[in-house]
Amino acid sequence: MTKIKALPEPTLRRIPKYIHLLMQMKKQGVVHVSSATIADELGLDSIQVRKDLSLAGMVGKPKVGFDMTELVEGLMNILNWGNLKEAFLAGAGNLGEAILGYKKFNDYGLNIVAAFDNDESKIGKKIYGIEILPIEKIANMIKRMHIKIGVITAPPEHAQEVANLMIEGGIWAIWNFAPVHLKIPEDIILENVQLSHSLSALTYKLAEKIKTNDYKIPN
Amino acid sequence: MTKIKALPEPTLRRIPKYIHLLMQMKKQGVVHVSSATIADELGLDSIQVRKDLSLAGMVGKPKVGFDMTELVEGLMNILNWGNLKEAFLAGAGNLGEAILGYKKFNDYGLNIVAAFDNDESKIGKKIYGIEILPIEKIANMIKRMHIKIGVITAPPEHAQEVANLMIEGGIWAIWNFAPVHLKIPEDIILENVQLSHSLSALTYKLAEKIKTNDYKIPN
DNA sequence: AACCTATCGATATATTTTTATCGATATAAA
DNA sequence: TTTATATCGATAAAAATATATCGATAGGTT
Secondary structure (H helix, E strand, O other): OOOOOOOHHHHHHHHHHHHHHHHHEEEHHOOOOOOOHOOOOHHHHHHHHHHHHHHHOOOOOOOOOOHHHHHHHHHHHHOOOOOOOEEEEEOOHHHHHHHHHHHHHHHHHHHEEEEEOOOOOOOOOOOOOOOEEEEEEEEHHHHHHOEEEEOOOOOHHHHHHHHHHHHHHHOEEEEEOOOOOOOOOOEEEEEEHHHHHHHHHHHHHHHHHHHOOOOOOOO | OOOOOOOOOOHHHHHHHHHHHHHHHHHHHOOOEEEHHHHHHHHOHHHHHHHHHHHHHOOEOOOOOHHHHHHHHHHHHHHHHOOOOEEEEEEEOHHHHHHOOOOHHHHHHHHEEEEEEEEOOOOEEEEEOOEEEEHHHHHHHHHOOOOOOOEEEHHHHHHHHHHHHHHHOOOEEEEEEEOOOOOOOOOOOOEEOHHHHHHHHHHHHHHHHHHOOOOOOOO
């Protein structure tokens, strides 16, 4: 395998889009695909697609495009999908439950094997077959089970605390859904999902749009 | 008010972080804040913070920094928080329910007033006080009620269909949680929340890290 | 009052990311 | 076989974003 240097962040964020599209096309029996087709489908530029794929170490053939199977597998490989990693989730509220229920994450390498909460009434119960344990145990269990990924769906006021416990246990990566800025050591991987941030971008753009269209309010 | 041109996307995505931090500091009684402090707290560069704030039209004073109240209000204003917009949600599954339950979105200008689903058994029920209606009605109701924001939490195989209905009704902005690439007219605002993409970034980085640390697996 | 210093904000530079250009090549058609 | 063309991939240019530099100024200190 050719050595690939770390992918630029924007490229990294486009790769899952490619994979999704390609899996879909593959299911429909397509065996070759050109950068132009991918670009078209995703509303991107074909040059950019080619660049991304090239950065990812994929090679195509002139006049033919890329081999579908090779491409899907190559990209999935890069993202390390298919290499299932066990994870713990902390915070069995609404959002936590939604995530536990979303089995699709298995396809992306995430296998949540236990959930933790501080609410007595929840402990011992099972959600989608996953047992809820007292939060005090999380550090020890991370250590014992060599868990690498922690998912934080706790309320904001407890998120830092939970992160600290995970770090204490020796976690390697945190997928954080709490709307706070976690302070964690540099060498720990942190991915934030801040729904409110995404929503902000939307409301900002909507406000802009309303401003420019305001001379004529559509009725 | 000074005229502000459209903010760069990266700046736009940092503004909510500023707001969160600032609201927290304000609660603790802080009345002035410097770009350096903000940068420190969020792990950013003070120059970048100053640049962002300047783009947002905020002005500070040498030796003092920025007035906390002015700053928070100014930024919130830009994102149009506090100006509540009514929205419809389509897809009352796990994730939809989690979002309906997360009342905090009100703080960010989103007020979900009705949910829609195609599951007979759900229709007529209420989740967190929000009624679930048959999906067939969504286009008409968007039209009648002048709804501007649609939230899609439907399963991927129905997402495009749902988007089409929303567009038919005259929606202005779509907040999409379904893991598909929606094809919509250019003038409609689209914000995607692709949890799997965020997860991909995490697993990629984790794989990188494991690769580099592999010579000595920590035990 | 004169000086010192934290901090801003303007301008300049560097880096990253996107987009453009174009020669090379695999396949199909003439 | 020769020619035509779709498509790649390398290189170059442009645009966007982040970082650095530095003079100006508010407010405290001597």
